[in-house]
Amino acid sequence: MACVIKSDGVPLSADFGVLTLGTTGRPKPLWRSEKSWSEFFDIQNNIFHINKDTKIFLHGSFSFTGVSNMVIAVLWSGGTVVTTSSMRPNRWSQLIEKYHVDHIYALPTKLRLLVRHCKSKLESINFIIAGSQVLDRQLMEQLEVICPNMEFILYYGASELNYITYCTGKEWLQREGTVGRPFPSVQIAEKNGIIYVTTKYHIEGIPDTYTVNDCGYIDSDGYLMFNGRQGDVINKGGYKIPIPEMELYLQSLQGVSEVAVVTITDDIRGEDFVAYMVLEDTAELSKIIELIHHERPSVEWPKAILEIPMLPLTECSKVDKRKLKEWYNKG
Template identity: 90%
Template sequence: MTIIERLQQYKDLEAHKIALIVDEEQYTYGQLYDAILSMESKNISKIIDLGQFNDGSKNKVLLIQRSSFVEQLVQWLWGLNKGYISMVCHNEMDGAYIDELARIISFEGVPKSADFGVLTSGTTGRPKPLWRSESSWREFFDTQNNIFHINKDTNIFLHGSFSFTGVSNMVIGVLWSGGTVITTSSLRPNRWIQLIETYHVDHIYALPTKLRLLVRHCKRKLDSINYIIAGSQVLDRQLMKQLELICPNMEFILYYGASELNYITYCTGKEWLDREGTVGRPFPTVKIAEQNGVIYVTTKYHIEGIPDTYTVNDCGYIDSDGYLMFNGRRGDVINKGGYKISIPEMELYLQSLQGISEVAIITINDDIRGEDFVAYVVLEDNAELSKIIERIHHERSSVEWPKTMLQIPMLPLTECSKVDKRKLKEWYNKG
């Protein structure tokens, strides 16, 4: 059964069941399916006609340029239904880059087996197009939904653009199960809390950056939350303890994945606390191996054009119990006069310090040592940066001291909920 056929089934059987809530607007499964069928081609964004494949089938890419979550979702599903290869552009991509992306796609072409495209997050450079078959998601939905405890009764809150692979996969996975997705365009955590309480949300899907915003602004318990699903960015014990206080009934589920490879490993919060630094054990049918400190993943649920065993150059090792211990991406290291400093390890250390709420490290050029680093921090109330710096100088050798630490009220985030380090570098260079 295809994704569209699944939605049609829900429309036929439970047309009045709520599929999507965006702020004050509610959309039933019947309304969502009808919106897909009734959409007209004149409302779509940009089509790249790549001619025909050898067998005469259409080869058209639909570049979706909409900021509205509902429009992004409906156009993506419409393209899937019509046989277009849909790709949602990040809102932060300007017109010049979208034109450049169209030229790249026209030049490189699209694999015949592709049903839609996804974009990398672009945190380290320009977003790149990747191509997927529908089955690479669809055939894994039951597996991931079982791990994440997602079913027809699920009310999940998430925040972010549908262009982010993690969000789009989760949204379609929840709709596949017949559950309800709740979201908002608002960046205000108080609005998130209001929606969570109003609609009795039982799941939250978010990266740690968003969870830190939530705990900073939440002054009461969210008793309805049963599960928090989080991607494997920098996680720390303090955040876990804060989440346990405001969501006393929740089970924490941490996952590690990649746009190229889908979900790879997962663990519970308890497992993470027992093995700090782990990203868990493999999902069913997924295999992992380590070679020279680099993680290799074997799965059939990957993008088109790569082998079943592949690496995205993430580093780590597998412990004696089969848990993957994650060390970051290869090259995520500062070479400070020959002394190697791991950025993920240093961020984790700084994040653990009392008084630091959020942290991000950027690499800078240094005339003497070649490379150095700057730490941007968001401090908790009443924390003093000078005392934190004093503690770092006491606990770490001088070669590991940041060149400078800069206090800011909030870390800039990309639409993919990741720290926008390109913007931090711009701020530093302008300063």
């Protein structure tokens, strides 16, 4: 798909632009100065244990700023990047083993694919770096099985603001829902449930203290507890259902490999939701539905639960909920 970027409106201080799909699904440029990335590379590389000996595997489009940032940061350190255009997880495993890869950079959607299809242990992996999509204890335990030598590092960031917070897998297991504490030189604050970030490593045209309207709070130990994007709530006839919390619950059910909650329009209640699920081979959808009806109040039951073989992903490796909604409306 061709994308024409207008040259007017480019800040004079910008050295280059990076593409992001954001929440609209349409590529848009974010303008940056060179130092807004390069001056942060050493900071993030220290947190992620990246150096000249690093061999990192990643998969995804450069329209995802996280991928482009990571590639350049690894090359900046003198390390090696291993990648492929193939969407076959068994191909990923082959490359990891062939090149003795020691780092994996991926969102949880890709890690779940790797877990489902990996046939052997990946002994060379020392670190897995993952973005802060919905994470669950089952995935963490599965990763520990196939990558027995790995340390898990979860980060929270935004295309407009670079990396914001991070934590280890051990810290996450102790505080499920956290996305960690701030990177060095980054400050976070919460006001009326909205997260504000103070950093100089941001895109051009925004102030040093800025919010992307993500929601959460800071606990007594300084850990950021993440509640999703503002408006990421289903208003079902006045009953509010946070989408991240519902996805986390559904993901935790025995037999559920992947899940996505999609908001739909309802003639009576205004809004409702459907759940798309990828199930493990031995799981039965009828039993999962029965369990949900037993454990949750009826107002929190999905209008429909649909089983599919694989969740569609955007170029940014995030679940393509726009496509899922189209599938439901056409059905």
